[in-house]
Amino acid sequence: MPPRTRRNQPGRQGELNEAARLADRLQAAGHTKRDIARVLDRDPSLVSQFYTKSKGAAFVPALRQVLAAVETGGITDLPELAALAARHTRRRTTASGALARVRGKAVLITPTGSGTGRVGAQAIASGSARLRPLIAEAARRGLRLAFTVRLAKTGYLHPSGSRTDSPGIRRDVIQRADHTEERSYGSAQTGGLDATDFARRVDAAGGDVTAAVREWLVETGRIQPDAHILHLEVRTWRPR
Numbered sequence: 001m002p003p004r005t006r007r008n009q010p011g012r013q014g015e016l017n018e019a020a021r022l023a024d025r026l027q028a029a030g031h032t033k034r035d036i037a038r039v040l041d042r043d044p045s046l047v048s049q050f051y052t053k054s055k056g057a058a059f060v061p062a063l064r065q066v067l068a069a070v071e072t073g074g075i076t077d078l079p080e081l082a083a084l085a086a087r088h089t090r091r092r093t094t095a096s097g098a099l100a101r102v103r104g105k106a107v108l109i110t111p112t113g114s115g116t117g118r119v120g121a122q123a124i125a126s127g128s129a130r131l132r133p134l135i136a137e138a139a140r141r142g143l144r145l146a147f148t149v150r151l152a153k154t155g156y157l158h159p160s161g162s163r164t165d166s167p168g169i170r171r172d173v174i175q176r177a178d179h180t181e182e183r184s185y186g187s188a189q190t191g192g193l194d195a196t197d198f199a200r201r202v203d204a205a206g207g208d209v210t211a212a213v214r215e216w217l218v219e220t221g222r223i224q225p226d227a228h229i230l231h232l233e234v235r236t237w238r239p240r
Contacts, residue, residue: 019056022063062088113238127208138236139199146186155227
């Protein structure tokens, strides 16, 4: 069987929808798919679906305005482009003409800075993308954060309850019957972790929150490099 040809392969532009063609022109102007997603205030996977699933019709007016601003006006600042796109983004409609429902954000930070986000195995496998907005918003507000991970006992480098592993944390280690453990890192009592630093780590990992957390745990000598995170929870608060 001959290999399948990718839909967004160069030379097959006639098969791309309008959103994908506009996204291609923005990429030719130096913006990545992730940049385009930030401008549209959507997950990067949606931009990929312009090519693979012919999505994006609702964003065509916004993409046209953004492209004109980039090509004609020379605007490169992403927040400025995002503000422009927001004025031209339409909600899609159902077959009856009503506004389609949109999925709410998986995480919420209160005015006091308190926020919590949890993901399980399926979300972790795809990078825990639902936690990225929580971390980004925490960084924007200058908040602190902590997180809890669960992985196999053999994945940790320090024994349960070790002060070297997580000093000052009163949230005891939780041992489970399936030979996994939950351990927490950062707390209000110890000052927590810098959300801005973690947001940079997530950005450097291409938006993969799971990879960023695992990298921090490996860098700080807490887990094996090949340890697999099974559960992840992030908490935020405003420093005193």
